[in-house]
Amino acid sequence: MAKTCEFFFDYASPYSYLASEQVEALAKRTGADIRWRPFLLGGVYKATGNVPPISNSSKAAYLFKDLVDWARHLGLPELRLPENFPSNSLRANRLGMVAAEQGRIVPFSQAVFRAAFTEGKDITDPAALAELARAAGLEPEKALARSETQEIKDALRRNTDEAVARGAFGAPTFFVGDEMFFGNDRLMFVERVLSTP
Structure with missing residues (x-):
């Protein structure tokens, strides 16, 4: 039976990207199997007393260089941060919860x-999100309306609360069973666990 890796992330997090x-x-x-699970990074920070790296001037100064280095290392396009970074990704x-559904x-x-x-791009803009939803095969108007329902709001809150209860303090966070791994740079350890019979 295939193992499952739960991938908790927030669309505002460049390391989640x-x-x-x-x-x-x-x-x-x-x-x-990878189970993609959006959560609210701000809610995680609040619940755990953690703070975003950008709130520390030394970390903030290093952050962009580190992200650019990682993007180059992975062979990805040149990394750009949105003008309104960090974005309000609520x-x-x-909408990610709707896409999962x-x-x-x-x-x-x-x-x-x-x-x-x-x-x-500004991912807080409903028009931009509608276009991205369409590109992903969703019906934009229906998906956006669904994303505003209490059911979806509660589901996202549950994801956030569950991640915190299991030990998460930032994004991205991965779980293989009860074992937690934090950060893009820990995927080698996730892979090792997933590859172990």
Whole structure:
């Protein structure tokens, strides 16, 4: 039976973007299932007392260089941050929950991440999100309306609360069973666990 890797992420997180560009290939190499699970990084920070790296001036100064280095290392397009970085990703994350519900989470997530971090697009803009939803095979108007329902809001909150309860303190966070891994740079350890019989 294939192992499952749960991938908790937030569309505002550039390190989640870097992870999103690697997890499907990892799944092919290991035969694992990847379960994409949007959550609210701001909610995680609040619940755990953690703070965004950008709130520390030294970390903020290093952040962009590190992201550019990682993008080059992975052979990805030149990394760009949106002008409104860090973005309020609440609407995008709710729409991600709708995409998951409709079996379109991978193409939707890749479209959102690439729009934000290779094109510098504003993912808080409903019109931009509608276009990304359409590109991922969703009906934009219906998907956006669904994303505003209490059911979807509650589902996103549950994802966030569950991740925190299991030990998450930032994004991306991965779980293989009860074992947690934090960060794009820990995917080698995720792969090792997924590859172990």
